[in-house]
Amino acid sequence: MSSLQFEDRMSRILYPEDVIQRRVRELADQITTDYTQKGLAKDSKGRPLLLVGVLRGALVFMTDLARRFPIPVEYDLISVSSYGNGTAPGAVRLVKDLEKPIEGRDVLLVEDIIDTGYTIEYLRRSFTARNPASFRVCTLVDKVVRREAKTIIDYAGFALEVDEFIVGYGMDYAELYRNLPYVGILKPEYIG
Numbered sequence: 001m002s003s004l005q006f007e008d009r010m011s012r013i014l015y016p017e018d019v020i021q022r023r024v025r026e027l028a029d030q031i032t033t034d035y036t037q038k039g040l041a042k043d044s045k046g047r048p049l050l051l052v053g054v055l056r057g058a059l060v061f062m063t064d065l066a067r068r069f070p071i072p073v074e075y076d077l078i079s080v081s082s083y084g085n086g087t088a089p090g091a092v093r094l095v096k097d098l099e100k101p102i103e104g105r106d107v108l109l110v111e112d113i114i115d116t117g118y119t120i121e122y123l124r125r126s127f128t129a130r131n132p133a134s135f136r137v138c139t140l141v142d143k144v145v146r147r148e149a150k151t152i153i154d155y156a157g158f159a160l161e162v163d164e165f166i167v168g169y170g171m172d173y174a175e176l177y178r179n180l181p182y183v184g185i186l187k188p189e190y191i192g
Helices: 003-008 017-036 059-068 118-128
Strands: 010-015 049-055 073-082 092-096 106-114 134-142 155-159 183-186
Touching: 003 010, 010 017, 017 059, 017 134, 017 155, 049 059, 049 118, 059 073, 059 106, 073 118, 092 118, 106 118, 118 134
Parallel strands: 049 073, 049 106, 106 134, 134 155
Antiparallel strands: 010 183, 073 092
16 A cells, blocks of 8 residues: 555644654754753763663654764663453553663653553553663653543653544554654544
């Protein structure tokens, strides 16, 4: 299926590619300043900032973000899944853990979208128990309208205050649309 066919499935493009790339640059600049000039770097060994991407959605965003940093960074990946079938809200299971230890490291968790907040809070508890020097969260989209769990998001590319199903730039529906260079609102007839 071509990109043009995908565009026909969007009710509208919410964040075009150029707007996303500009915002990614701004986030990288802000994070760089915070860690190099504003004292957020707490790693006593002076190791590079460790970006941790949440698979699979954050992969595109984290890659673009990492390439924009003028400072050394390292990265790792983690994968979690929400339980379904009537389990309690916020029930999350670990699918793939980190490869690197994070004790004493400055960790920046990178997400594609944060909506209810349950997954990010699960990860915050898990990472905090591993004693990082610092832990912060960066997301491309903060879907504030869906928030159920109180959470702190340190860096957000965009705040989304409408409850629309968005895809593209790493975000998917049934594993499709991740490769789109923009974020669009999927038409209801293509959901379900």
